[in-house]
Amino acid sequence: MSVWKQRLHNMSLSSRIVIVMLGLLLAVQIAGFWAVRAAVERQVRNEISSDLTVGARIWDRLLQQNAQRLREASIVLAADYGFRSAVTTGDQETIASALENSGERIGASIAALLDPSLRLVSSSQAGGNDGMVAHVLSDIGATLSKDVDGSRIALVNGGVFQFVMIPVRAPLTVGWVLMGFPVSQPLLTDLKRLSGVHVTLLSGKNAAMHDLKLTTLPEQRDAILRAAQVGAQEISINGDQLVARYVSLDTLGEPLQVVLMRSIAEVNAPFSKLQWMLGLITLGGVLLFAVGSQQAARWVTQPLKELTLLAKALASGNFDVTVTGKKRGDEVGLLANGFDSMRTSIAAQRDEILRLAYWDRLTGLPNREKFRETLKAAINSYQDSNASLAIITLNLDRFKHVNDVLGYAFGDELLKAVAERLRQQVSGEGNLVARLAGDEFAILLSMSDAQGALAITQQITQAFEVPLALHEQTVDLSASMGVACWPADATDADLLLSRSEIAMHAAKNKIAGVLFYTPALDSSSSLTLSLLSDLRYALQNGELRLFLQPKVATATGQVVAAEALIRWRHPQRGLVPPMEFIPFAEQTGFVRQLTIWMFETAAQQWRGLQPTEGHLRIAINLSTRDLMDPDFPQRLSSIMQESDVSPSAFCLEITESAIMDDPQRAEATLYKLSEQGFKLSIDDFGTGFSSLAYLKRLPVNELKIDKSFVMAMDKDESDAKIVKSTIDLAHNLGLSVVAEGVENKVLLDKLRELHCDEAQGYFIAKPMPFDEFVEWRARWNASI
Known part of the structure; x- marks a missing residue:
């Protein structure tokens, strides 16, 4: 996971946007796919359940139609005068002929006459006069006599038949006409055609003794029998799953069971096409979304790349670059305008920082750093010549007393006035007056030796003899000054400035006014x-x-x-x-x-x-x-x-x-x-x-x-x-x-x-x- 995080971290922003957006889309599509799949499975199950219910109803309806047809034919036979006369007179030949003709006409395999006591008189069934068949028909007749309008299914000589029974009256009941219609393969085929449900007819007292009588899947008899023996709710046939429902029939004698089966693949076929179509749409959407996300990411990241280059330019100190995208009305445009404002603000702040770094805000004079750099530049420019230069460090006397008595605001005004007087006394190309700190000033005299520096210190002393008048307050000024010359006193700028300050402090301690640097002045400091x-x-x-x-x-x-x-x-x-x-x-x-x-x-x-x-x-x-x-x-x-x-x-x-x-x-x-x-x-x-x-x-x-x-x-x-x-x-x-x-x-x-x-x-x-x-x-x- 950390490797993938690192790889994602190393990718460009546009790639990360595309990956994240595609990931979200795929997550939504996958979630939708699984939701649709679950819904389809539920719908398939519901449809199968509905189809099996419908199949059971159609089965009942087909049996009812057969029973009605048998009943109508039986009524016609029972109402025939010649048949009634033959029943009354006991004319066996006429009775048998009528039963056979009527059964053939309506497709009844069994046509029988029972006496009022429900004993078999005659039957068109081959072997129908034997004792076992006579007993079965008598039992069927006994049951149907209690429900003349009903019908019953029973096994006779291994065949499955649907029976109806009609009384023969002349005018009293002189017998019963019993008709048996065979439940055969065409009936199951009609049910399959009407409902799409496969049908299997089983007999047997228990699951272990099931005998398959009829089925619409004759080639799968063994598989159906194995599933029926364990009561399986789903039967696997050639890789297809069939949902099974077991319906018990109201039979006489040996129990019969109808197994209704519906193929999941058949019901799911329309939905599978829909899912494939949805998958193709999703794939197309992902491709289209990837292209669109890439373009959108570029639309967002391209200005950011330009702003990144701008930031690098600002970091390198280049503030003259042009900011693109300022005219856009979106957030990127706001960001571009923010960068432009930052650019101008940083440029202004840089100028201000440079001014503060090299110039004294109070007096407007160069500060110590500016004076030091100027001194270094002057020394470097004089290295290959016989020229010399001198610096004077000046410190006001009794300035702390002025601050204590007249206040710091007055002291600041006094420093401004001193700076102006020093400017007036020091002129010439290459010369510089600076404020080092507090009441300490420095003067750079280019192309000057000790005599030239002494002349300047005398001028400054004379200028300070004139009192300063500030805010109706007159202040007498004096200063202690130290002088150091290059290259006689020091060969580098820092040491030259340090020795000038040593001379100044010595002048202040000795109340000498002006002192030139000598090695003896700083021996005590070293000690x-x-x-x-x-x-x-x-x-x-x-x-x-x-x-x-x-x-x-x-x-x-x-x-x-x-x-x-x-x-x-x-x-x-x-x-x-x-x-x-x-x-x-x-x-x-x-x-x-x-x-x-x-x-x-x-x-x-x-x-x-x-x-x-x-x-x-x-x-x-x-x-x-x-x-x-x-x-x-x-x-x-x-x-x-x-x-x-x-x-x-x-x-x-x-x-x-x-x-x-x-x-x-x-x-x-x-x-x-x-x-x-x-x-x-x-x-x-x-x-x-x-x-x-x-x-x-x-x-x-x-x-x-x-x-x-x-x-x-x-x-x-x-x-x-x-x-x-x-x-x-x-x-x-x-x-x-x-x-x-x-x-x-x-x-x-x-x-x-x-x-x-x-x-x-x-x-x-x-x-x-x-x-x-x-x-x-x-x-x-x-x-x-």
Whole structure:
């Protein structure tokens, strides 16, 4: 079945349509044929049954006619005066002569006279005076005397006869005339001729003793006898089936049975011709339908083939083809019009996509991809010449501030104005101004060297010195620019553009305005990439270390907490300063893996850090990436459960900058952490712009005063007032206070006087490994 399905699948649509339609037609014709055949069989059976019924009636009618003819002849004989006189006088010779003459006249084989006592007087039957025949005739007469108007069939000397009996009156009954008509082959032939039914006359007391007396099928006597012996309803004769019906006759003496038979083939012959004619009509219809289906399928599939070729042309990017069949009013015409609409729509969309792919919608300038392709084409065209070219990458200064203050709509208008000013400054064949992304632009200077590029950057700088006036708002512009030249700085387009951007970022960092690319500018970037690659290796191979810096309670001097800090001991570079890898880990998102590592390590070491009395808390800093991760609280919860450590054992320190990127998401994360039981602390408090607002909104428990205020408060009265005010504010809000940057005993004593809760700094201790921390704490607490 799967092979045929595959073959059907591989056929053309027109072939499949023809096959399906022919299959449906054949299925209908076959179903109709079988229905007609079943109906014909039922009709044949009904007609045969009707013919047999009619045959039985005709048989009865023929017997009645014979009986009537015999009766009329018997009446004439009985009414003859001479015959009556002979009966009265007992003239045997006259009686015998009259019986013989009358029987010959009407074709009666037996003509007999019975006396009033129904004893045989005379008979025209040869041997009719013997005792057996006389007895039979007497019995027949006795039966018919009770039904003068009737007739009876009986066997006499092996022959089948139909008897009637008429009384002879003079005027009393002086005798009975008994006439016997032989039931012979002509009678059966007449029945066959009149009804088309074959007749067989059987005698015998049971089926096993049947004797065939007469039949219209004399050559099939044995077959008929065998079927009759078993009472078969159908008889097979020479390959033909005959339906048989058995009718018992009202006989005297030995039983007689008439078998009526009707040929199925004879009755079915007219219907067979009709079925053959129907078959020929069906065959002709199938052929005609096949031709018509093929033409109809072609009429449908030819336009589809044309539309398929159209689709291939569209797929190859050819949208100038002509769609045929649009004028047709049928579904194919609708499909053709749909294809034509699709063709024009795709062509328009392709043009729009190309425009979006290569042009910036806001400024109308070429985008990065268009600039890159143009740069590649320019480099390829200059390969065989001594020409050079330069590109300038430009980034606006303080553009984010413009968006934040004046809104993004104003920022978009500003970018349009910048694009127009750049167009005015850069002209000439082969030169190109493009917008790469955001507030970053690029300029291609063909046939130009470093001096030509420097001149253009000076022109741009002078043009930006004129403020832009937009919507009654004046904006001062400045930009940082990086320049790279081909082939001096790079030999391919991507590397040239990358080095121009490196120079631009360096100019922005150094506030230099314009910088030309030098190899020294991106050495730090290569080092950073190497460090980050090594950092991943370090995390997997145990090169990271957890250091702890203690916090003491100012009132008692006891160590009550420690801040966890990460350190990296590189096998070749030694101890890598945190500032060399933590910022870049935050930029790449790798800081999230570092935070999780710190929690897992701190949770494992927590029990070993706990003093005999009291409870030591570990503080861990969270980055922006941590707060932006919606799964971060669940990860910490899993770590706490696996380590069997309560979240209250940790204090999470958050800087204001970590919240500023997305305050809503950060606040949602902090609330989840607070609900889990973690203590929250605001780190570097006092250095931001919205710290008081966060104190009101966030579920914090602690403030950590930035060291910039603490380190100089013993010399600067203003710093001391800020620290005191912060402590008082926190206590009034129900928060504890930690001061960092304690560099001497004077500062620690001052913080104790101001009721600061905890202190942290190099005077107390520098960050140290876990083992050293436990030993140091024992010495510190013993010295108090």
